[in-house]
Amino acid sequence: MSVQYQAITWSRQKKVYDVLLASGAAGFLGLFVAAGAVTHPEATAETLLIRALGTCAFVMLHLILCIGPLCRLDKRFLPLLYNRRHMGVTMFLTAAAHGVFSIIQFHSSGDENPLVSLLSSNTRVNSLSAFPFQQLGLLALLILFLMAATSHDFWLHTLTPPVWKRLHMLVYAAYGLLVAHVAFGALQSAASVWPAVLTGAGLTIVAGLHLAAGIHERRRDSPLPARTHDGFVAACEFDAIPEGRATVAMIGAERVAIFKHEGKPYAISNVCAHQNGPLGEGRTIDGCVTCPWHGYQFRPDTGMSPPPFQDRVPAYRCRVDSGKVWVHPQPVRHDG
Amino acid sequence: MIRPLRHSHLRAWCVLAPFLAVVLVLAASARRDATPVNPGVRWERLP
Numbered sequence: 143m144s145v146q147y148q149a150i151t152w153s154r155q156k157k158v159y160d161v162l163l164a165s166g167a168a169g170f171l172g173l174f175v176a177a178g179a180v181t182h183p184e185a186t187a188e189t190l191l192i193r194a195l196g197t198c199a200f201v202m203l204h205l206i207l208c209i210g211p212l213c214r215l216d217k218r219f220l221p222l223l224y225n226r227r228h229m230g231v232t233m234f235l236t237a238a239a240h241g242v243f244s245i246i247q248f249h250s251s252g253d254e255n256p257l258v259s260l261l262s263s264n265t266r267v268n269s270l271s272a273f274p275f276q277q278l279g280l281l282a283l284l285i286l287f288l289m290a291a292t293s294h295d296f297w298l299h300t301l302t303p304p305v306w307k308r309l310h311m312l313v314y315a316a317y318g319l320l321v322a323h324v325a326f327g328a329l330q331s332a333a334s335v336w337p338a339v340l341t342g343a344g345l346t347i348v349a350g351l352h353l354a355a356g357i358h359e360r361r362r363d364s365p366l367p368a369r370t371h372d373g374f375v376a377a378c379e380f381d382a383i384p385e386g387r388a389t390v391a392m393i394g395a396e397r398v399a400i401f402k403h404e405g406k407p408y409a410i411s412n413v414c415a416h417q418n419g420p421l422g423e424g425r426t427i428d429g430c431v432t433c434p435w436h437g438y439q440f441r442p443d444t445g446m447s448p449p450p451f452q453d454r455v456p457a458y459r460c461r462v463d464s465g466k467v468w469v470h471p472q473p474v475r476h477d478g
Numbered sequence: 479m480i481r482p483l484r485h486s487h488l489r490a491w492c493v494l495a496p497f498l499a500v501v502l503v504l505a506a507s508a509r510r511d512a513t514p515v516n517p518g519v520r521w522e523r524l525p
C-alpha cells in the first residue's frame with residue numbers, strides 16, 4: 143500500500159522467499175545437468191543446460207499456475223501467494239536463458255540472422271511430428287516478458303487492477319503455447335515415455351485445480367434469495383460471524399464482506415483495491431480490515447485506508463434485525 | 479465489479495483444458511522414432 147510510487151521494499155519475508163526460490167532453481171538446474179550427464183553421456187554441456195533451463199522454467203510455471211486456485215480452495219495456501227510475482231519473474235528469466243541458449247545453439251552458426259533463422263527455418267505447420275515448435279516457444283516468451291515487465295505495482299496502479307488482471311490472464315495463453323512447444327518439440331525426440339507422462343500429469347493437475355476453483359467460485363456467486371426490507375437485503379446470521387472476521391454474501395451483483403468488529407457489523411466490498419484480493423477472508427488488525435493477500439488495510443466503517451494511505455473500497459450501510467445482518471446494496475459515499 | 483473477471487478464469491479453462499489435452503494426444507500419436515538414422519553419428523559432436 144503506498145501513497146506514492148515506491149521502489150520495491152525488501153522485507154525479511156521477501157528476502158527469505160527469494161533466497162529459497164533462487165537456491166531451489168539453482169539446485170534443480172544442478173541436479174538436472176548432473177543426472178543428464180550420467181544418463182546421456184553423449185550430450186554436450188550446452189544441450190544439457192538448454193534442457194535443464196527449459197524444464198526448470200516449465201516446472202516453475204506449473205507451480206505458479208497452481209498457487210491461485212489452491213488459495214481459492216484452501217486458505218492455508220495463502221502464504222504462497224504473497225510473493226508469487228517474484229517466482230513469475232524468476233521463471234521468465236529462466237525461460238529467457240533457455241531461449242537465448244537455444245538460439246545460439248541452433249540458429250547462430252549459419253549466415254542468416256539467428257532470429258530470422260528461428261522464424262523462417264521451419265514452416266512445416268501441416269506436419270505434427272515436425273511442427274515449428276520453436277516459434278510457439280518464442281511467442282510464449284514474448285507474453286511472459288510482457289507480464290514480467292508489468293509485474294511491479296507501478297503498472298498495477300497505472301493500468302488499474304481489472305485491466306492488469308486481464309493482461310496477466312495471458313499467462314494461460316503462454317501456458318498453452320508452452321505445452322504445445324514441449325509436445326511438438328522435446329517430446330517428439332524423447333527416447334523415454336516419461337516426459338510425455340509428466341507433461342500430461344502437469345496439465346491434468348493445473349487444469350483440474352483451475353476448473354475446481356472456478357466451479358467453487360461460481361457456486362459462491364449464486365445470488366441470495368431477495369429478502370428485502372426498506373431497501374436492505376438480508377445477508378447472513380449475525381451470530382455466525384466470528385469477532386474480527388467476516389462472512390461473504392452476494393449483495394446485488396457483487397460480493398460484500400460483512401465483518402464483526404468490536405461486536406458490531408460492518409459491510410465493505412469483498413474486492414481489495416490492490417489486486418482484487420478477497421477482503422472477506424482477511425481479519426481486522428489494529429481496527430482495520432486486513433487483506434489476506436498482501437496486507438492492504440481498510441477501515442471497516444468507511445472502507446478507506448488509514449492515513450497517510452489513500453486507497454479505498456466501497457462501504458455499505460448495514461444493521462442487525464431479528465438476528466440477521468441487513469445490508470443496503472448501494473455503497474455509501476465518503477468524501478475525503 | 480469483478481464477477482465477470484472471476485468467471486472468465488473458469489471459461490478460459492473450460493476451453494483450454496480439452497484443447498491442450500487434444501494437443502498432447504495428437505503430439506504423442508505423431509511421435510517420431512527417436513533412434514537416429516545413423517547411431518554412430520553424434521551431431522552434437524560434429525565440428
Ligand code: FES
Nearest residue numbers: 414416417419433
Ligand atoms: S490484493 Fe494485494 S493487498 Fe489485497
